[in-house]
Amino acid sequence: MKHTMEISGMRLLFDERLILSDVYMKIETGDTVGLLGRNGCGKTCLMRGVYGTLECEKSVIIDNISVYEAYKKPSLIRYLPQHHFIPKYLTLKRVFRDFAVDFERFTEFFPVFQLWENTKIGHLSGGMHRLVELYVIIKSDAKFILLDEPFTHISPVQIETIQSIIDEERSCKGFLITDHLFKRIQESCNQVYLLLNRKIHYVENEDDLKKMGYLF
Structure with a gap:
């Protein structure tokens, strides 16, 4: 079944500063958007607004149903923030159980974790901690996945593996991914937008980004 998420009318003010204005975006199953x-333009605010952890004017419609506090409905949306969110005292076994994600399959992609099922998250390096969080979010049973700077602290080889996993999962999910690097977004996504001057602009190629002053 194909799922659709439509974001419209998103507007966000911090004091008197307008951060987002009339944002519109549509994501469907199979899309990797x-x-x-640039830093501070509002990418994280947009994601948190959609997820419901940042209060703002908005309309989020998933499969023709209005959703305001999506974070209360993990079967609809999962969100990977930029900061670590899994407590360090939890073991890998507990994390994968709580997210209902297969640990054995994870170790097929990343064999270094094979003997670490009972290891606490706090004993992992920052990059490995991030990799675990990224994987369980991507593999979670949700219709839409929001990934905020997912490739930070991840090695190039691991990024390639994650991109292949996203390609597998998009058959039943829609993804929204932020990143600073155009090349990385270009490799991972079938649609690209630029958040500029508080609005969303569709990007077809690098020339568009040059015209809008994002690339030089």
């Missing part, structure tokens, strides 16, 4: 933008 990339969101580019």
Whole structure:
């Protein structure tokens, strides 16, 4: 079954500063949508607004149903923030059980974790901690996945593996991914948008990004 998420009328003010204005975006099952933008332009605010952890004017419609606090409905949306969110005292076994994700399959992709099922998250390096969080979010049973700077602290080889996993999962999910690097977004996504001057702009190629001043 194909799922659709439509984001419209998103508007966000911090004090008197307008951060987002009339944002519109549509994501469907099979889409991997990339969101580019400079630091501080509002990419994280947009994601948190969609997820419901940042209050703002918005309309989020999933399969013709209005969803305001999506974070309360993990079967609809999962969100990977930029910071670590899994507590360090939890073991890998507990994390994978809580997210209902297969640990054995994870170790097929990343064999280094094979003997670490009972290891606490806090004993992992920052990069491995991030990799675990990224994987369980991507593999979670949700219709839409929001990934905020997912490739930070991940090695190039691991990024390639993650991109292949996203390609597998998009058959039943829609993805929204932010990153600073156009090349990485270009490799991972079939649609690209630029957040510029508080609005969303569709990007077809690098020339568009040059015209809008994002690339030089």
